[in-house]
Amino acid sequence: MFNKRLLIPGPAPIPPAVARAMSTEMFNHRGPRFAELIAEVTASLKRVFQTESRLFILTSSGTGAMEAAVVNFLSPGDRIVSLVNGLFGDRFASIAAAYGGNVERLESAWGEPLDYAALEARLREDKDSSIRAITVVHNESSTGMMNDLEKISRIRGDHPALLLVDTVSSMGAVDLPVDRLGVDVCFTGSQKALLLPPGLSFISASERAWKAAASSKMPKYYFNLQTAEELLKKGQTPFTPALPQFVALREALQIYFAEGRENCYARHRRMASAVRAAARALGLEPLVKEERFASPTVTAIMNPPNISGKRLQVMMLERFGIEIAGGQGALEGQIFRVGHLGAVDGLDIIAGISALEICLQLLGHPVKAGEAVGAAEEAMST
Amino acid sequence: MFNKRLLIPGPAPIPPAVARAMSTEMFNHRGPRFAELIAEVTASLKRVFQTESRLFILTSSGTGAMEAAVVNFLSPGDRIVSLVNGLFGDRFASIAAAYGGNVERLESAWGEPLDYAALEARLREDKDSSIRAITVVHNESSTGMMNDLEKISRIRGDHPALLLVDTVSSMGAVDLPVDRLGVDVCFTGSQKALLLPPGLSFISASERAWKAAASSKMPKYYFNLQTAEELLKKGQTPFTPALPQFVALREALQIYFAEGRENCYARHRRMASAVRAAARALGLEPLVKEERFASPTVTAIMNPPNISGKRLQVMMLERFGIEIAGGQGALEGQIFRVGHLGAVDGLDIIAGISALEICLQLLGHPVKAGEAVGAAEEAMST
Numbered sequence: 001m002f003n004k005r006l007l008i009p010g011p012a013p014i015p016p017a018v019a020r021a022m023s024t025e026m027f028n029h030r031g032p033r034f035a036e037l038i039a040e041v042t043a044s045l046k047r048v049f050q051t052e053s054r055l056f057i058l059t060s061s062g063t064g065a066m067e068a069a070v071v072n073f074l075s076p077g078d079r080i081v082s083l084v085n086g087l088f089g090d091r092f093a094s095i096a097a098a099y100g101g102n103v104e105r106l107e108s109a110w111g112e113p114l115d116y117a118a119l120e121a122r123l124r125e126d127k128d129s130s131i132r133a134i135t136v137v138h139n140e141s142s143t144g145m146m147n148d149l150e151k152i153s154r155i156r157g158d159h160p161a162l163l164l165v166d167t168v169s170s171m172g173a174v175d176l177p178v179d180r181l182g183v184d185v186c187f188t189g190s191q192k193a194l195l196l197p198p199g200l201s202f203i204s205a206s207e208r209a210w211k212a213a214a215s216s217k218m219p220k221y222y223f224n225l226q227t228a229e230e231l232l233k234k235g236q237t238p239f240t241p242a243l244p245q246f247v248a249l250r251e252a253l254q255i256y257f258a259e260g261r262e263n264c265y266a267r268h269r270r271m272a273s274a275v276r277a278a279a280r281a282l283g284l285e286p287l288v289k290e291e292r293f294a295s296p297t298v299t300a301i302m303n304p305p306n307i308s309g310k311r312l313q314v315m316m317l318e319r320f321g322i323e324i325a326g327g328q329g330a331l332e333g334q335i336f337r338v339g340h341l342g343a344v345d346g347l348d349i350i351a352g353i354s355a356l357e358i359c360l361q362l363l364g365h366p367v368k369a370g371e372a373v374g375a376a377e378e379a380m381s382t
Numbered sequence: 383m384f385n386k387r388l389l390i391p392g393p394a395p396i397p398p399a400v401a402r403a404m405s406t407e408m409f410n411h412r413g414p415r416f417a418e419l420i421a422e423v424t425a426s427l428k429r430v431f432q433t434e435s436r437l438f439i440l441t442s443s444g445t446g447a448m449e450a451a452v453v454n455f456l457s458p459g460d461r462i463v464s465l466v467n468g469l470f471g472d473r474f475a476s477i478a479a480a481y482g483g484n485v486e487r488l489e490s491a492w493g494e495p496l497d498y499a500a501l502e503a504r505l506r507e508d509k510d511s512s513i514r515a516i517t518v519v520h521n522e523s524s525t526g527m528m529n530d531l532e533k534i535s536r537i538r539g540d541h542p543a544l545l546l547v548d549t550v551s552s553m554g555a556v557d558l559p560v561d562r563l564g565v566d567v568c569f570t571g572s573q574k575a576l577l578l579p580p581g582l583s584f585i586s587a588s589e590r591a592w593k594a595a596a597s598s599k600m601p602k603y604y605f606n607l608q609t610a611e612e613l614l615k616k617g618q619t620p621f622t623p624a625l626p627q628f629v630a631l632r633e634a635l636q637i638y639f640a641e642g643r644e645n646c647y648a649r650h651r652r653m654a655s656a657v658r659a660a661a662r663a664l665g666l667e668p669l670v671k672e673e674r675f676a677s678p679t680v681t682a683i684m685n686p687p688n689i690s691g692k693r694l695q696v697m698m699l700e701r702f703g704i705e706i707a708g709g710q711g712a713l714e715g716q717i718f719r720v721g722h723l724g725a726v727d728g729l730d731i732i733a734g735i736s737a738l739e740i741c742l743q744l745l746g747h748p749v750k751a752g753e754a755v756g757a758a759e760e761a762m763s764t
Contacts, residue, residue, distance in 0.1 A: 011410075024404075030707070031705060222442065243579055245581065
């Protein structure tokens, strides 16, 4: 297959210029060239995050940043409320617990909206402000559910709990004004909407979070952001950074801002609408029912009756070189997932939907050729 | 400067084919292509490590693997003996302490040999085997000292303490038979002798270490090797890996084994001898006096009398595009360091020595043009 298409929720496709930038020669990560580079990309990332506070670049996947979000701002025994409606919400709670946090999970079924009312009630009854942090995953890649951060921010209100937010699969693809929303700690990975290969993660910290960091007692070293702050002042990272990703990040951010944030948000919304419209035209059901919670970057679709999602996945790959994803954890065997983020556009989605029509028909699902593609085209143009 | 030369102790120069491999398109890290890749490179890395035990690939710098070496095998309160004669030995002890280890430091001055006798005495008096681990940095990049692992292994003898060894700047460049030496946990980084950019680290664990891991109580998540083991069975990593480095790793290891291990070791020894001979011909003194402790990958040289090492460093960079390193921590302002590892050969070293002759002369140091280069050539041919 000479033309592979990657429609998984990350790593997302990257632009050719970013791929070429990865071929950089090595250079001194404690010299002037790196100092200039880290200053530039840190400033650009703050624009992506819409924050004027601190931002650090870590050499790790998004989960490394998730660990950093926990261990830098909390202490063992701290009461932490974790909102969970998918695999990554569960992971966030697990990390907090692994480091000794006193974690209360507010769980909803995977694919269902968060229990906003329960959060509101829990914070209201917390008269002595014993809750130190709320963890939430903005965009659940495991379900295609985008949780309502605006609402969570409103519910948190004046409660002093820190708001720790995973935006791994949404930052860059959705309007996420970190400062305006009062998000205290926000992190993402390089390999999603930000047009870069995996290898780096990005994390911001509000003034309030930074004050809390000073008294944090959870153990840490590699992910210690205080050390990162000290070294950043010298234009360095504490430990040898993934240089190729740093060089490519400059290129990726230039491409990102050349498209324009609003255009990028709109492109992701269009692709999501196209996939949902196509699913319905094929008689399939998106896992996330309500449009307002539909993720702009990944759509989970219930497996067609009597057809194995795994078989569909393998057929898409073998016939067309198209990679889609299956369900994870509790949803394994129930859904397939289509990623639509990063360096992809509507016509990549059309190609994927065309392949889906052909494969589903071969698998015995009733399909009228071109109908789902047509529905996707219409969804994209409105 | 169109032809930059990187003579720092890492990131080391990489072969052009490795740089090109970094430009890979993205693909599914949970699909068959990645499964095949991780199986192949893990097996090759075991040959580099000369181990038949477990080996894991982490998306982090070497310090991440250092943290993994501590948190996976120990519990808070465990007695740990840390051998320290440089920055990285100090870092190893600091990580163990940060995670609640009861750390006893056996310190020597930076640039001096380890206190082997003190280690021997300490283990002999430890009748109830309360010492759970010994941490040691094989090759101290901060001083150019290669510590005697064979000797430490002999001293440890039958004592049940785990031997945890940092080989970040030596693995691949020096004969390091991990299993034969009884090293329980061994780790390195991708950006040193192994011909790859930074972004990955590699860590092995003996059967004995793996048994200890089962009862380890230090908190961990991102660096949890039990999770890594589970996922490796499926041909995956727990979290999204730095894909470009994985793809380039296959290329790098092919180049590494094509040169041949013994040839690679010999090349590094030759380069080290050349640098030391040149230093002496210039009337300069290597920090590490005894030849048997001289690192094959990095040489620290005392600053010439009345000449600032910083000025020398800047002049080398500005005139010739050559990057050398300064001193770190306790040795800042006292030494400069020349790295000779990775994709460099004797003639790169000759170029560096030529530049050194010219710059030192300009700075007022007495130099006879060509003398140090001649000494280096002679050292290389013996």
